[in-house]
Amino acid sequence: MPEQTAVVPDRGEEIPTASCPTEREQRQSAPPHHSLWARIRRDRMLLLFALPGVALFVAFHYLPILGNAIAFKDYLPFLGIQGSEWVGFENFEPLINGDPYFLDALQNTLLITAVQTLFVFPAPIALALLLNSMVSERVKQTVQSILYLPHFLSWVVVVAIFQQVLGGTGYISNFLRQHGGQGLDIMSNPDTFVALLTSQVIWKDTGWATILFLAVLSQIDKELYEASSVDGAGRWRQMWHITLPGMRGIIIMLLILKLGDSLSVGFEQIILQQKAVGLEVGEVLDTYIYNNGVRGGEWGVSAAVGLVKGLVGVVLVFSANKIAHIFGEAGVYQK
Structure with missing residues (x-):
């Protein structure tokens, strides 16, 4: 940071003073942000403890969302989702027509x-x-x-x-x-x-x-x-x-x-x-x-x-x- 001087009125002397750091200097002096991998390494034990819960949540909540494709097919278990015929919105007709x-x-x-x-x-x-x-x-x-x-x-x-x-x-x-x-x-x-x-x-x-x-x-x-x-x-x-x-x-x-x-x-x-x-x-x-x-x-x-x-x-x-x-x-x- 460059040094600045100030004039003392009574003596006419110049004394060094420290100027306020600029925004650029503040950014350079700030501690660097940890990268994603650095944070993962730092919190690896916490993430390891959370892994079983996350795996169960993904397996039983997110992956079954893919099964919603059955709503648009004439699903037959022995044919599977890919082998079943695509019928569009036909399965929604009982809901629209008011099935009692x-x-x-x-x-x-x-x-x-x-x-x-x-x-x-x-x-x-x-x-x-x-x-x-x-x-x-x-x-x-x-x-x-x-x-x-x-x-x-x-x-x-x-x-x-x-x-x-x-x-x-x-x-x-x-x-x-x-x-x-x-x-x-x-x-x-x-x-x-x-x-x-x-x-x-x-x-x-x-x-x-x-x-x-x-x-x-x-x-x-x-x-x-x-x-x-x-x-x-x-x-x-x-x-x-x-x-x-x-x-x-x-x-x-x-x-x-x-x-x-x-x-x-x-x-x-x-x-x-x-x-x-x-x-x-x-x-x-x-x-x-x-x-x-x-x-x-x-x-x-x-x-x-x-x-x-x-x-x-x-x-x-x-x-x-x-x-x-x-x-x-x-x-x-x-x-």
Whole structure:
């Protein structure tokens, strides 16, 4: 860097001074950026640990996308995808012309999605707020452990438990008969099927879903509660003005992801109970794909339904994320 001089007014002497570095000199003195391969070598252990998860994700999520070509072919398993005849959009005709079985499945899917969004989605938020209000940490951890347990049960076990309690020969029906009443069979009642599915999801997954919300609650500054308490705010006002705004980001993100998965309402849970209530109320898009594709042999139509379902989910995610950006929220991903 060249040296500059300055004149001292009283003495008329020149003393050396250091000038501010130019932009070019700043760029030359800045530490060099690591190349891609240098960063890979630096983070090789982290990348090695992530490799199995990435491989599984690619194998079971990205590679199967190539199978969507079945939606445009008269697919026959013994001919394979390349050997099957190309039929264009012929497999989409039942969707466009309004196949009654498809419309029933779509209507049931939308109904279950609406009910579960209304009742299942807020349940872990309310539970997290309740657990966060507990004073005793030991009681809080005990309750959390108990509520987490149902998540690790398979749907086969969950449906069996509900059958033993709410079925025609379950505990409630036997109790009512022993006391002169009439038996109650909720498991095979079409009128209560949506409520049954919703209660099962709440019982199984609400405790586990509170983990994210409890983690967010732990990051809220405690001084905000102390300051609001000094100003005379009670628990309800603190929750409305401090707690819920602090959880808003994660709530919006999970709601956007829920919209992307809105047309998938639990294949295993429903297929296990579909026979008891019938296809009229028990058929959804996932079981429609299974019954027509795997069991009925209409592979092309089933693939077309699956493709449309996936595209609708993508559109909903991008649209909801755009709306979140308009209102100043981060959403699932940044702009």
